[in-house]
Amino acid sequence: MTLTDDKLIELDIESLYVHIPFCDSICFFCDFVKVKKTSDSEVEDYLKKLENEISLNENYLSKIKTIYIGGGTPSCLNIECTIKMLEILKPFTTKVEEYTIEINPEKVNEEKLKIYLKYGINRLSIGIQTFNNSLLKKIGRIHDNTQAIKVIKMARVLGFKNISIDLIYNLYDQTHEDILTDISFIKDLQPDHISWYSLILKENSIWGKLKNNLPENDEYFDEVINRELAHLRYQRYEVSNYGLNKSVSKHNLSYWTNKQFIGVGVGAAGFLKTNKGPILTKNSGNVLSWNQSTEILSQEDYYLQIIMMGLRLVDGINFENVADGKAAFEFFKTDLEKHLDNGLLELTKTGLKCTKRGYEIMDAILVDLIK
Ligand SMILES: C[S@@+](CC[C@H](N)C(=O)[O-])C[C@H]1O[C@@H](n2cnc3c(N)ncnc32)[C@H](O)[C@@H]1O
Ligand code: SF4
Incomplete structure (x- = not known):
């Protein structure tokens, strides 16, 4: 990078x-x-x-x-x-x-x-x-x-x-x-x-x-x-x-909380927020030589990443600490509301998390967001 x-x-x-x-x-x-x-x-x-x-x-x-x-x-x-x-x-x-x-x-x-x-x-x-x-x-x-x-x-x-x-x-x-x-x-x-x-x-x-x-x-x-x-x-x-x-x-x-990181060495990945948008970096090649490619995430992919990573945490996505956590929730609100209603997700004082039942079948929640 x-x-x-x-x-x-x-x-x-x-x-x-x-x-x-x-x-x-x-x-x-x-x-x-x-x-x-x-x-x-x-x-x-x-x-x-x-x-x-x-x-x-x-x-x-x-x-x-x-x-x-x-x-x-x-x-x-x-x-x-x-x-x-x-x-x-x-x-x-x-x-x-x-x-x-x-x-x-x-x-x-x-x-x-x-x-x-x-x-x-x-x-x-x-x-x-x-x-x-x-x-x-x-x-x-x-x-x-x-x-x-x-x-x-x-x-x-x-x-x-x-x-x-x-x-x-x-x-x-x-x-x-x-x-x-x-x-x-x-x-x-x-x-x-x-x-x-x-x-x-x-x-x-x-x-x-x-x-x-x-x-x-x-x-x-x-x-x-x-x-x-x-x-x-x-x-x-x-x-x-x-x-x-x-x-x-x-x-x-x-x-898991949408922070930036740099990855160095072959195979390493990174994530940065730039003036062109959020980017993923990926180092591909072999031990003798590797190159970095960058992918600018669309708004949808960026918000999806925030939700997918954040819901992995038992405490879920804290809207105060996770940058753009609230915006990601708003973006997918229609799909997520279904799971708020059926008891797989819950809104807490600070953000969004899986309920105990939702946590065990998280893929069922995420699959709805990937279209
Ligand atoms: C890629 S290794 C690197 C660290 C170290 N060489 C080692 O073997 O622990 C990191 C960890 O990834 C986990 N891992 C690697 N391949 C996996 C797989 N196919 N399924 C589940 N866990 C895996 C292993 O538990 C491993 O300790
Ligand atoms: S092949 Fe290497 S990196 Fe992979 S698990 Fe075994 S020791 Fe770790």
Whole structure:
């Protein structure tokens, strides 16, 4: 994003997403932009290009409050590359409140975690997927639950106060007992935050090319997970995200509450409000070279995005805090009123949200808005 032609109409950009596409091995379910890491020099070249892209954006990064280094597997970088990556980002960290890195259990040691801490990273997002070792093998992971437990405990001892874990449910061969086992590990380990997504089958993943249908336990597992996590005092605040003691992902909240963000690196996306209208940016290409395309959102698509993202939150769309939230509601009022009448949506003192029943069948609400 160079913004040479477009002018920002809201100057505050609070969030930066940095994509590191390298992985040590490729999981069967994954459709994200990633490559198997072949050499350290390939990573060094990538970081040079990333540095260049960031320098083109530096005027817009002085007020950044959240940074999210995602992937791919940022933790598969060697120590030198890890330091290089964090040095590139260091000038933009002065006002940062939440600084997250995604890590996989197999390649993290004390030295790397200490480096993360030294550079101000205060939140870890650890890709666990499941604590069942045979299931981990079946989904193509190269870690086991001993490594997962070790990294969580090590991070705690070293002083990380904000630890999130990623899990997936509705995996092939996953049973009710597997879900309860994952819950019992959560009970013991007490991560501050959990992202627990249902398996998504996308055509570009290994499974997407091999399998035709998802397993059928989706709704049942969803119910079990919500009930059991509530027993453990995890508060569901977004469809697939839960926090202990009000822990939330501030970075992801910026996506769900219509805030601007910049994305750098191959595969990264951004969202900016410019004099030409709201724009989505998308970096396409490969690790050697990528280009940014921009799409100006029509008014309808912009408002649809606000409603679709906002209703994912349990508290819904707060008209005072979500820019254009009220306007988006007014735009789709006719379609939304039907669901206010049938009890799937409700207007609160501050905005619009799904009722308990509406939240479980949100797609039924959204489908009416997409014509
Ligand atoms: C793309 S990965 C990147 C971070 C890291 N490499 C890892 O494996 O955790 C981020 C998270 O996305 C989730 N994910 C990836 N593909 C998914 C899929 N097809 N369905 C559901 N969740 C998925 C996984 O839980 C994963 O931890
Ligand atoms: S899930 Fe994570 S480790 Fe697995 S292929 Fe995707 S990005 Fe790489």
